Amino acid sequence: MAKGSYRFDRFVLDPHNRRLSNDGSPVELNSRYLDALALLVSEQGRLVSKDRFLDEVWRGVPVTDEALTQCIKTLRRQLGDDAARPRFIETVPKHGYRFIAPVEADDGEAVARRSPESPPGRDWRNVLLLGAGGTIGGGVAGLIGGLFYGFAGASDPLQPGMGSASVLLVLVCLTVLVALIGGIGVAFGIAAGLARDPSGRWAIAGGTAGGLIVGAVTKLLGIDAFNLLFGQSPGNITGAGEGAIIGGAVGLGAWLAVKQGLGLRRGATLAALFGSVAGAVIPLLGGRLMGGSLAALAASFPNSRLKLDQIGQLFGEQRFGPVSQAVTGALEGALFAGCVVGAMVLARRSFPDNS
Secondary structure, rough: OOOEEEOOOEEEOOOOOOOEOOOOOOOOOOOOHHHHHHHHHHHHOOOEHHHHHHHHHHOOOOHHHHHHHHHHHHHHHHHOOOOOOOOOOEEOOOEEEOOOOOOOEEEOOOOOOOOOOOOOOOOOHHHHHHHHHHHHHHHHHHHHHHHHHHHHHHHOOOOOOOOOHHHHHHHHHHHHHHHHHHHHHHHHHHHHHHOOOOOOOHHHHHHHHHHHHHHHHHHHHHHHHHHHHHHOOOOOOOOOOHHHHHHHHHHHHHHHHHHHOHHHHHHHHHHHHHHHHHHHHHOOOOOOHHHHHHHHHHHHHOOOOOOHHHHHHHHHOOOOOOHHHHHHHHHHHHHHHHHHHHHHHHHHHOOOHOO
């Protein structure tokens, strides 16, 4: 059996050489269907959602549900399987499919059977991959947010001089740095939680703990830095409470994305929904996210070139008030959660057991 191949019943699947054989005789499958079978076999015992088939087999090409149904019918026919009494491919109504036959990898070891709720991998290599992916996603969210606040908050037009361009550059660097730090805490907390508990419920606790710790440390260092450099600091900036709420929301989105086997689009969208709710609630509880923290900084230093009043005027406020904080908080939460979970879904595809 070639390296990287799988054996189940009388069949040998070699994804790298694009071949399926039955007792040594080749079994005819087109490229797309062979990819679908490889995905199912590599996830032995675990639900593969329709979204994952569309993302990883059809790779975003618009197709109807009938295309996937026909694919599964063809696989069952070639494997000699029966949908009513399946030995290989089990249907999970309204969700997807699961490969239920025992699978042996190329090294002769049985592929560990995973429950439908089992998280993607438990070894620390996978934790590092997931955490790194989520961190990069946080950085992407910071870049987008920094550009938004940079263009909205520069007090002068960008064309005449470099003053506003400098504000833009500083804000982009600042928000990317903060988002990367937040992404490290939340993403690695979630990854560790997924490794800790097969049900995935620890992902919520991991995200909450990671956000809380990073938020507390960031606020403490930020206040100390401003006091040291300027002799004063805005006390009410993003801290432990805000980090815990956002981290918990991201963890909830990640857990459900893993539990339901969601693909990139639905997983990121679901996380963004939870993130937006958390981001909108934080200002109502008296907390601040990035926008509110920047407004507090600008108010503490009256001569600052940073002004967010333009955003407030969009919502009928003279300054960056409570409505502005709630709306931008929802946008920040959605952006951060969606990018972090989306990047973790992508990172998951590089796991060794997904080859």
